[in-house]
Amino acid sequence: MGKWVSVAKVSELEPGMCRSVEADGYGVALFNVEGTIYALDNCCPHAGGPLGEGTLKGRHVECPWHGWRFNVCTGERPENPAIAASRYRVDVVGEDIRVWLPPETEGAEP
Numbered sequence: 001m002g003k004w005v006s007v008a009k010v011s012e013l014e015p016g017m018c019r020s021v022e023a024d025g026y027g028v029a030l031f032n033v034e035g036t037i038y039a040l041d042n043c044c045p046h047a048g049g050p051l052g053e054g055t056l057k058g059r060h061v062e063c064p065w066h067g068w069r070f071n072v073c074t075g076e077r078p079e080n081p082a083i084a085a086s087r088y089r090v091d092v093v094g095e096d097i098r099v100w101l102p103p104e105t106e107g108a109e110p
């Protein structure tokens with residue numbers, strides 16, 4: 001059975017920003033795309049790079065290790081949608097950003 005876990009405050013994640021957080025042992029990458037918060041597994045499907053420490057450009061994050069891009073809304077790699085990062089459900093309650101554990105989708109590796 002899953003549960004909601006508070007992971008950050010809205011004020012800590014300005015639009016256009018991303019960051020890595022931990023929630024009950026899960027690594028979570030948070031993204032703010034024009035005021036909407038998204039969350040993916042923080043572990044890049046390529047080789048484990050921290051997606052929350054990547055560069056967010058529009059709806060895509062670029063992994064800091066080798067530059068693979070992922071759509072933060074779907075988790076998919078635009079160049080090959082068969083490869084995807086796991087996605088978390090996100091809920092914002094007041095100032096609290098919460099994610100649902102475990103992830104909503106299973107990632108798909110190359």
Ligand code: FES
Pocket residue numbers: 044045046047048049063064065066067068
């Ligand atoms: S670990 Fe993310 S692109 Fe290689």
